Amino acid sequence: MSSEIPDIVIGRLPIYLRELTLLAQEGQEVTSSHELGKRLGISSAQIRKDLSWFGPFGKQGTGYQINYLQEQLKKILQVDHEWPVAVVGAGDLGRALARYGGFAHRGFRIACIFDxxxxxxxSYVGNLQVLGVEKIKEEIAAHHIQIAMIAVPASHAQEVADTLVEAGVRAILNYAPIILSVPDGVRVQYIDPAAHLQHMTYYLR
Amino acid sequence: MSSEIPDIVIGRLPIYLRELTLLAQEGQEVTSSHELGKRLGISSAQIRKDLSWFGPFGKQGTGYQINYLQEQLKKILQVDHEWPVAVVGAGDLGRALARYGGFAHRGFRIACIFDxxxxxxxSYVGNLQVLGVEKIKEEIAAHHIQIAMIAVPASHAQEVADTLVEAGVRAILNYAPIILSVPDGVRVQYIDPAAHLQHMTYYLR
DNA sequence: AAAAGTTTGTGAAACATATGACATATCCTA
DNA sequence: TAGGATATGTCATATGTTTCACAAACTTTT
Structure with a gap:
């Protein structure tokens, strides 16, 4: 009966939320699945269907109250409160992530960085002091950090992941170009820019 | 008849190629769909099916010659030669991208960076001098650059994309958290770390 | 040289996802 | 207040993707 919500649907919610925030910034108060879909390049039917997994958020004839839908999506995604995030790797990428201003208003605060x-x-990255990797366990446990980003060379990523998991991390955003092996209950997302580029070069003929 | 190859299949090829390179580095010469699948967390049937869109690359009873399959995938993805890539935005992220060592052996060379x-x-980023955005058109045309990465604030991303497209760019990797509007024939891929994180926080209950 | 063991490539089946279409509700205009 | 316009939520349908299962090809063992 209570069939599970497809992961692919969950993956689209952050995009909906992002666009709603943009609309709100533009001063708009109400939107429709049609408008949202047009802006996102997604069919309006898909947006309605995705949202309907979680409840009726709209009003027939009117559409969606932006503020309200934003709040609801934040609640669903659990970004209605702030998550502390650890960054491992203080190279160019790790430092760029630690200083990136785009996390704050989307539910995340970079809490510590290791190398x-x-x-x-x-040394300092913004106002965070870089800690040695041997401090990962105590620091992550002390601050109950459940999310980490890995920005170390591929050769060290698995080892770092193991340490993070041991320390209690349950969600990893991995920038190293390798598949991580983690126990059940730990989620990993991957970002590999070269893979994205190669995906596109296929079509450049 | 000649049905088109699904985009989702194309998207997996770079991952296969990446893992083959890793296997080759480990000194292995032959692999199987089963081994590859186990390492990637993908079913062996899927790997065989994906590859079969392009031809028979393996040998029954043996598996796949790693070198050969690598070459073939590179040819399919058109990364058997090097693509010059432009970076727009010389902030933390743009500089990190420009200095990232992971592009070179995967078919890409950062050719210029703008701000x-x-x-x-x-100023210099590695041995590239940062050029003004007003130089985008001439520089990209002069070097026949078809691929660009956008690492500017969301507020400027669309404008930058327009300029890039006008200059002849046909593939954009966009780090700004907005959907870009581009003409047919131009491909865009998106990287939004906050969206990835939000995708994972859903499951953190 | 035969038997046992691997592994590919592929059609069919199962499963997952997206789209179409419409009843119903609400808004707006006159 | 009636009629036209708009937009949701949802069921049915269509499309897309993954897995299954197996014949055929090759390798290794006995």
């Missing part, structure tokens, strides 16, 4: 390079440990 | 900040123009 294994003695030359980097102790 | 609109007079304080950044003229």
């Amino acid at each position: 294994n390079d003695p030359g980097k440990i102790g | 609109n900040d007079p304080g950044k123009i003229g």
